Amino acid sequence: MPSIEETSDLIAPPPEHCPGPEGEQAGKADACAGCPNQAICASAPKGPDPDIPLITARLSNIKHKILILSGKGGVGKSTFTSMLAWGFALNEETQVGVMDVDICGPSIPKMMGVEDEAIHVSASGMSPVYVADNLCTMSIQYMLPSKDDAVIWRGPKKNGMIKRFLKDVEWGELDYLLVDTPPGTSDEHLSVNSLLKESGIDGAVIITTPQEVALLDVRKEINFCKKAGIKVLGLVENMAGFVCPSCEGSSEVFMATTGGGEALAKEMGVEFLGRVPLDPRIGVACDYGESFFDAYPDSPSIKSLKKVVEKVKMQVGEEGDLEEES
Amino acid sequence: MPFEDIKHIVLVLSGKGGVGKSSVTTQLALSLAAKGNQVGVLDIDLTGPSMPRMFGAEAKTVVQGPKGWLPVSIGDGKIKVMSLGFLLNDRGDSVVWRGPKKTAMIRQFCTDVAWGPLDYLIIDTPPGTSDEHISIAEQFQDVKPDGAVVVTTPQAVATADVRKELNFCKKVEMNVLGIVENMSGYVCPHCAECTNIFSSGGGKVMAEEFGVEFLGSVPIDPKFGQMIETQKDSGSESLLEQYKKSGLYPVFTKISDRVIEKCEAK
Numbered sequence: 001m002p003s004i005e006e007t008s009d010l011i012a013p014p015p016e017h018c019p020g021p022e023g024e025q026a027g028k029a030d031a032c033a034g035c036p037n038q039a040i041c042a043s044a045p046k047g048p049d050p051d052i053p054l055i056t057a058r059l060s061n062i063k064h065k066i067l068i069l070s071g072k073g074g075v076g077k078s079t080f081t082s083m084l085a086w087g088f089a090l091n092e093e094t095q096v097g098v099m100d101v102d103i104c105g106p107s108i109p110k111m112m113g114v115e116d117e118a119i120h121v122s123a124s125g126m127s128p129v130y131v132a133d134n135l136c137t138m139s140i141q142y143m144l145p146s147k148d149d150a151v152i153w154r155g156p157k158k159n160g161m162i163k164r165f166l167k168d169v170e171w172g173e174l175d176y177l178l179v180d181t182p183p184g185t186s187d188e189h190l191s192v193n194s195l196l197k198e199s200g201i202d203g204a205v206i207i208t209t210p211q212e213v214a215l216l217d218v219r220k221e222i223n224f225c226k227k228a229g230i231k232v233l234g235l236v237e238n239m240a241g242f243v244c245p246s247c248e249g250s251s252e253v254f255m256a257t258t259g260g261g262e263a264l265a266k267e268m269g270v271e272f273l274g275r276v277p278l279d280p281r282i283g284v285a286c287d288y289g290e291s292f293f294d295a296y297p298d299s300p301s302i303k304s305l306k307k308v309v310e311k312v313k314m315q316v317g318e319e320g321d322l323e324e325e326s
Numbered sequence: 327m328p329f330e331d332i333k334h335i336v337l338v339l340s341g342k343g344g345v346g347k348s349s350v351t352t353q354l355a356l357s358l359a360a361k362g363n364q365v366g367v368l369d370i371d372l373t374g375p376s377m378p379r380m381f382g383a384e385a386k387t388v389v390q391g392p393k394g395w396l397p398v399s400i401g402d403g404k405i406k407v408m409s410l411g412f413l414l415n416d417r418g419d420s421v422v423w424r425g426p427k428k429t430a431m432i433r434q435f436c437t438d439v440a441w442g443p444l445d446y447l448i449i450d451t452p453p454g455t456s457d458e459h460i461s462i463a464e465q466f467q468d469v470k471p472d473g474a475v476v477v478t479t480p481q482a483v484a485t486a487d488v489r490k491e492l493n494f495c496k497k498v499e500m501n502v503l504g505i506v507e508n509m510s511g512y513v514c515p516h517c518a519e520c521t522n523i524f525s526s527g528g529g530k531v532m533a534e535e536f537g538v539e540f541l542g543s544v545p546i547d548p549k550f551g552q553m554i555e556t557q558k559d560s561g562s563e564s565l566l567e568q569y570k571k572s573g574l575y576p577v578f579t580k581i582s583d584r585v586i587e588k589c590e591a592k
Contacts, residue, residue: 017430018426020424071373071374071420072343072344072374073342073343073344073345073374073452073453074342074343074344074345074453074479074484075343075344078483079483103456104341104453104454104455104456104490105341105342105343105453105454105455105487105490106487107483107486107487110482110483110486111483115486147486147489148486148489148490148492148493149490149493150341150455150490150491150493150494150497151455151490152455152456152459152460152494152497152498153455153456154425154456154457154460155424155425155426155456155457156425158456182343182453182454183343183344183373183374183452183453184373184374184452185373185374185420185421185422185423186373186422186423186424186425186428186457187424187425187456187457189422190422190424209344211551211555212379212555213348213376213379213380213551213554213555214344216376216379216417217373217374217376219417219418220373220374220418220419220420220421221420223418223419223420224420224422227420227422228422242512242521242523244514244516244517244519244521245521246514246517246519246521247514247516247517247519249514249515249516249517251514251515251516251548252548253512253523253546253548254548254551255548255551255552255555257552257555257556258555278523280521280522280523280524280525283481283483283523283524283525284481284525286481286482286483287481287482287483287525
């Protein structure tokens with residue numbers, strides 16, 4: 001797999017069998033004949049991405065880097081990322097950063113209640129947006145002139161942006177950097193993986209919902225992790241069951257007809273981190289950008305979440321410190 | 327042109343993932359077929375295709391015919407489906423592709439599939455506003471699709487992304503047929519009390535704001551999910567017959583009526 005470069009200076013979309021603008025064959029392969037980009041590709045520097053050492057240096061003060069992945073959309077990646085961040089940040093000593101690489105559908109700023117913030121650029125780089133003293137975030141949303149603007153970008157432009165997030169953001173000293181990803185197994189995922197390989201990724205937390213239609217895509221994502229050599233820290237089943245607020249009766253909104261996340265974890269040989277039930281109040285808290293840990297500490301979802309947060313900590317080799325509270 | 331025998335083309339879009347694009351596509355296809363239309367479904371979600379599962383056709387494969395790829399027929403052939411899922415060796419296989427490869431695949435889907443005569447072609451898309459969307463918009467530069475049905479869920483986090491998709495439609499001059507609000511309310515099976523798990527009304531407000539039609543709200547019905555998941559075990563009854571008994575059928579009959587009306591009016 002060729003490394004990723006800023007390729008936004010290409011003058012036309014790449015042809016069907018494009019060997020990749022950074023590969024050994026760039027500009028020389030059969031498919032390159034007649035491509036308007038041929039000259040650009042043939043003269044571009046080859047070999048490993050020169051920016052990777054810069055990224056590694058920039059991120060050297062970050063202890064743990066965790067990806068939040070799911071093949072399926074809308075299963076709660078961003079919700080879980082923000083909850084994990086709030087969960088880690090409960091300890092005031094822990095510094096947490098959240099990077100939103102969902103370029104076309106960023107959700108982290110809204111969920112964290114900092115949608116209207118803008119980033120500041122200084123000589124040493126871009127400063128992330130702080131949600132709390134020990135919790136900072138970075139997302140493309142902060143750079144949009146209007147919050148409803150669509151980001152209509154093809155892969156190379158998205159890759160360039162992700163690289164800027166890693167290379168130019170002053171993350172400072174962090175205990176955890178959480179990377180929220182878009183659904184699928186495409187450009188963003190490949191880029192984050194190849195750019196972070198050198199600095200070391202602790203692993204990925206994979207989110208699913210109980211129904212087979214979702215598990216199907218999540219299975220693909222776990223296969224992707226295996227192919228790409230990303231360690232899977234574990235699988236979380238979100239939206240598992242719903243407790244009716246008026247009668248306390250519990251029911252399954254999304255049926256686990258094939259055994260749900262737990263069966264998938266067993267099948268794929270990954271750790272099952274737990275189930276988080278649906279709670280409408282979590283959705284409301286997300287809409288208003290509040291921390292649910294502060295707002296609804298008694299919710300059954302929060303109790304399950306705390307356990308998941310502890311397990312993630314254990315997986316990356318940190319001591320749990322929420323234990324005494326529960 | 328491969329689209330010459332196709333009367334109407336409708337895209338199902340959403341900036342947000344998991345809001346039910348594929349469920350809406352499926353139900354739109356079923357309710358259009360129930361009215362006697364010949365329907366084709368094209369799944370351009372390459373890294374997470376759901377259509378084979380939705381139509382209970384995961385074991386089927388696409389064959390090469392004299393005029394191109396023959397799409398998979400569902401039931402009595404009123405619905406034909408094409409998806410990358412049919413081309414994979416194993417259902418768990420991941421498709422790890424960057425943009426150019428996805429673009430090439432979509433181009434092939436647009437040129438090489440022998441649909442035959444269709445009344446409606448419904449295109450299911452992945453979330454976002456990136457390679458797949460740009461490619462499909464490019465493919466349709468000459469043959470203008472009738473429009474897009476935009477799916478959202480009610481909560482603000484979802485509508486925030488869907489607003490971006492509406493702006494995308496504006497930019498590429500795609501006609502928006504209307505907005506469907508999915509997962510609007512959940513009826514507790516114990517006490518029949520309706521809870522708005524993902525809040526409520528967000529789709530309607532957004533439709534008014536952007537000046538597009540609001541096609542309707544679709545509640546969460548676990549029975550529909552169950553029907554999709556267990557369709558193979560239910561013996562001889564076809565998916566279409568089962569769907570006609572579903573509580574969501576009347577809701578979608580209304581939505582597809584509006585879609586037909588708007589497509590015919592063009």
